[in-house]
Amino acid sequence: MTALHSALLAALLLGIVSGLLGSFVVVRRMALTGDMLSHAVLPGVVAGLAWNTTRNPLLVLICAVLAGVVGSVTMNGLLRHTRLKPDAVLALVLSVFFALGIAMISRVQPAGVQAFLYGQVAAIDQRDLLLLLAVTAITVTVVPLAFRSLSLVSFDASFARLLGFPVRFFDIAFFLLLTVVIVIAMQAVGVVLVTAMLVTPAAAARFCTHSLAKTTAISCAIGAVGGIAGVWISASRDSLPTGPLMALSTTLLFAAAALLGPRRGWLPTLLRRRSESHRIAGEDILKTLWLREEAPGLIQPLIFKEGLLKKLAAAGLVHRTATTVDLTPTGRDRAAMLVRSHRLWERYLTEYAAYKTDHVHDDAERAEHWIDEARMALLATKLGNPALDPHGRSIPSIDKEVNT
Amino acid sequence: MNLDFWIDPWRSPTSIWLVITAAFTAIACGLPGSFLVLRRMSLAGDAISHSVLPGIVIGFLIAGSLDSPWLIAGAAFTGWLTVMIIELLYRRGGVREDAATGVVFTAMFSIGVVLLRLFASKVDLDPDCVLFGNLETAIHGRQVAIGSLSVPTIVLLTGSTALLAIAFVTFLYHRLLSTSFDPSLAKLTAQSPALSQSLLLAITAAVVVSAFQTVGAVMSVALLVLPAASCLLVTRRLPHLLWGVIIHGTLSAIGGLYLATWFNCNLGASIILTGAGLFFLCLLRFKQSISVIKPG
Numbered sequence: 185m186t187a188l189h190s191a192l193l194a195a196l197l198l199g200i201v202s203g204l205l206g207s208f209v210v211v212r213r214m215a216l217t218g219d220m221l222s223h224a225v226l227p228g229v230v231a232g233l234a235w236n237t238t239r240n241p242l243l244v245l246i247c248a249v250l251a252g253v254v255g256s257v258t259m260n261g262l263l264r265h266t267r268l269k270p271d272a273v274l275a276l277v278l279s280v281f282f283a284l285g286i287a288m289i290s291r292v293q294p295a296g297v298q299a300f301l302y303g304q305v306a307a308i309d310q311r312d313l314l315l316l317l318a319v320t321a322i323t324v325t326v327v328p329l330a331f332r333s334l335s336l337v338s339f340d341a342s343f344a345r346l347l348g349f350p351v352r353f354f355d356i357a358f359f360l361l362l363t364v365v366i367v368i369a370m371q372a373v374g375v376v377l378v379t380a381m382l383v384t385p386a387a388a389a390r391f392c393t394h395s396l397a398k399t400t401a402i403s404c405a406i407g408a409v410g411g412i413a414g415v416w417i418s419a420s421r422d423s424l425p426t427g428p429l430m431a432l433s434t435t436l437l438f439a440a441a442a443l444l445g446p447r448r449g450w451l452p453t454l455l456r457r458r459s460e461s462h463r464i465a466g467e468d469i470l471k472t473l474w475l476r477e478e479a480p481g482l483i484q485p486l487i488f489k490e491g492l493l494k495k496l497a498a499a500g501l502v503h504r505t506a507t508t509v510d511l512t513p514t515g516r517d518r519a520a521m522l523v524r525s526h527r528l529w530e531r532y533l534t535e536y537a538a539y540k541t542d543h544v545h546d547d548a549e550r551a552e553h554w555i556d557e558a559r560m561a562l563l564a565t566k567l568g569n570p571a572l573d574p575h576g577r578s579i580p581s582i583d584k585e586v587n588t
Numbered sequence: 589m590n591l592d593f594w595i596d597p598w599r600s601p602t603s604i605w606l607v608i609t610a611a612f613t614a615i616a617c618g619l620p621g622s623f624l625v626l627r628r629m630s631l632a633g634d635a636i637s638h639s640v641l642p643g644i645v646i647g648f649l650i651a652g653s654l655d656s657p658w659l660i661a662g663a664a665f666t667g668w669l670t671v672m673i674i675e676l677l678y679r680r681g682g683v684r685e686d687a688a689t690g691v692v693f694t695a696m697f698s699i700g701v702v703l704l705r706l707f708a709s710k711v712d713l714d715p716d717c718v719l720f721g722n723l724e725t726a727i728h729g730r731q732v733a734i735g736s737l738s739v740p741t742i743v744l745l746t747g748s749t750a751l752l753a754i755a756f757v758t759f760l761y762h763r764l765l766s767t768s769f770d771p772s773l774a775k776l777t778a779q780s781p782a783l784s785q786s787l788l789l790a791i792t793a794a795v796v797v798s799a800f801q802t803v804g805a806v807m808s809v810a811l812l813v814l815p816a817a818s819c820l821l822v823t824r825r826l827p828h829l830l831w832g833v834i835i836h837g838t839l840s841a842i843g844g845l846y847l848a849t850w851f852n853c854n855l856g857a858s859i860i861l862t863g864a865g866l867f868f869l870c871l872l873r874f875k876q877s878i879s880v881i882k883p884g
Contacts, residue, residue, distance in 0.1 A: 215684070215687045215689065215690040219634075268821075272628075272816070272820075275634050276813050276814060279807055279810030279860065280860060280864040283861055286719070286857040375806075376638060376806070383687050383691055391681075425701055428701040432699065435695040442683075
């Protein structure tokens with residue numbers, strides 16, 4: 185196996201495992217706790233490296249995890265016993281533990297600490313790779329198996345506790361796994377950029393989907409692709425450091441997700457909003473035409489947008505000549521439904537929400553676009569199929585429209 | 589206990605400059621840092637301290653030296669930009685604030701490191717500086733003669749940022765006070781909270797740049813947060829807090845020198861660890877229930 189191959193393999197495994205854990209980190213709002221941990225383990229790493237000269241990765245890992253435990257115990261203690269706010273405590277523990285690590289480094293100068301500070305995928309050797317492989321295997325089997333419990337504990341810890349879940353056990357297990365992954369990731373990307381490996385893929389995945397299961401899958405994929413791309417670019421351009429390139433290519437994927445992600449991306453949201461506002465404007469036109477038919481005496485000049493009218497005509501809802509616009513039978517049915525939901529809603533507000541009759545129109549004007557068939561039927565039964573709205577105008581019924 | 593033990597650290601002629609520079613840096617960071625802590629924006633300080641790096645590199649490429657106002661301008665800009673992108677992602681993109689912070693500051697830091705490596709031949713900036721700071725070398729840099737005294741430029745640089753921070757806190761005291769504690773009242777009295785916040789962030793970026801050579805990017809977070817956090821344990825008044833920050837900074841600098849000499853370790857880290865020791869003392873000695881710090 186060449187150096188490039190092992191670097192690529194390390195990036196792939198790291199991307200998968202950090203993407204997987206990262207989605208839980210983001211959901212639990214622990215992004216900066218992860219940042220704190222990556223700095224807090226440094227004294228442990230230095231102690232581990234100074235202690236055993238053979239640089240046994242397992243021993244370094246154990247020391248690092250111990251330091252991580254001390255860091256988070258300190259943080260929880262300060263949070264509990266002082267009035268300092270979480271942000272200040274986090275920043276404080278992070279920087280002081282890091283300073284301790286730096287002081288130890290400058291005093292003992294252990295070999296191999298550079299990889300932990302700046303990240304060096306090339307420095308990941310066979311033993312590290314085996315460790316990484318084991319951690320990935322464990323994570324990839326355990327997380328899907330415990331997925332339901334994990335997501336319950338992550339989203340609603342109090343509810344999980346009420347149900348009798350061992351929340352503390354889950355928390356501690358998650359924390360230990362996270363620390364292990366952070367220590368391994370440090371060697372690839374350096375102390376500062378561990379956060380990028382953990383948080384960026386998951387934050388990108390949140391733009392794409394609502395479901396946690398899909399989030400974890402997408403986040404793994406983004407982490408792996410970003411990591412491999414970083415290693416590949418840095419292999420082709422000698423002078424560039426791998427860690428920052430891995431972080432930057434993952435960030436590029438994040439930017440792409442932020443722009444194009446189907447769930448909350450900029451462009452899909454924009455398109456969705458536009459089509460909704462067109463639908464609403466079109467429905468308003470249909471309704472206005474219907475109201476003109478209902479009270480023909482009331483002749484007022486009507487001004488509509490040309491583009492919207494074209495769309496409605498194309499959909500077969502209105503009939504246009506050079507000077508007039510009229511509803512087609514289908515258009516009339518649609519408009520009647522809108523008016524029906526509007527007037528039912530007004531009726532509902534006066535009867536059940538104690539609105540004054542002169543206050544209900546504006547609310548119904550918005551609600552009419554969102555009340556679907558099923559809800560209309562529910563409203564009608566609940567109100568006892570009323571014939572009149574609060575203003576005394578008749579509520580168009582479904583049957584009447586079919587008959588005419 | 590012999591006296592030499594206490595005098596030894598001061599034997600070197602540069603010691604006094606080291607302590608003065610460190611104290612200036614600690615004071616410069618501590619003052620805006622207090623307002624960051626009070627506004628619960630410590631992590632914005634963390635983000636800024638990492639994301640000034642690309643600004644520093646770009647400023648260096650323009651100006652060609654480490655002690656030029658371009659560096660401060662560049663860093664202030666990238667620091668401000670980072671917080672703006674975080675806010676954008678948070679308010680418009682629906683990304684949670686902590687996740688947004690994590691994404692943006694690591695990206696900015698990576699850009700900085702890549703730029704640093706790309707222009708390694710042109711930018712004479714020690715990569716170690718990013719994580720450690722390197723005060724001992726910085727002090728041996730260029731010297732400026734003031735009267736008969738030859739003063740290292742780094743002393744002047746950190747001194748002027750300390751003055752800037754002091755001026756910032758003095759002149760904008762009431763504005764900062766009202767916008768920190770009661771943004772609605774501040775808005776009613778035409779003191780824009782957004783403007784104060786932008787100013788605070790820009791000043792933070794500027795002081796972080798000066799701390800960059802002293803303690804490095806990561807540990808400058810400690811200089812921002814530690815003094816205020818220590819003083820918040822013992823006082824409930826803002827003026828006391830600010831004076832306490834100055835005392836804390838000075839003591840950290842002096843103690844840092846001793847620690848660095850005795851244990852023969854990195855000066856920047858020693859300053860932070862002394863500060864942490866002072867924090868611990870505050871915690872032990874004055875552990876009392878403090879509800880909310882009171883203005884005035």
